[in-house]
Amino acid sequence: MAKLTINEARCKGCGLCITACPKQILALSDKINEKGYNPVMMTDQEKCIGCAFCATMCPDTVIKVEK
Ligand code: SF4
Numbered sequence: 001m002a003k004l005t006i007n008e009a010r011c012k013g014c015g016l017c018i019t020a021c022p023k024q025i026l027a028l029s030d031k032i033n034e035k036g037y038n039p040v041m042m043t044d045q046e047k048c049i050g051c052a053f054c055a056t057m058c059p060d061t062v063i064k065v066e067k
Pocket residue numbers: 002004020021022023024025026047048049050051052053054055065
């Protein structure tokens with residue numbers, strides 16, 4: 001199981017990482033960050049395979065994946 005660190009303050013809610021995740025475990029949260037966007041969140045940590053597609057896809061390096 002991999003650990004995801006999401007820098008919520010930097011996320012602009014573009015959803016690219018959500019589309020990229022093969023396990024469909026990323027979603028936009030109901031929270032609003034200081035930029036006025038809904039930041040992405042992990043919905044099921046158990047299912048994460050650590051592929052880092054989400055981190056690779058993010059244009060703002062919001063997501064960090066650690067195995
Ligand atoms: S590391 Fe892979 S499985 Fe885990 S959240 Fe990112 S895209 Fe999804």
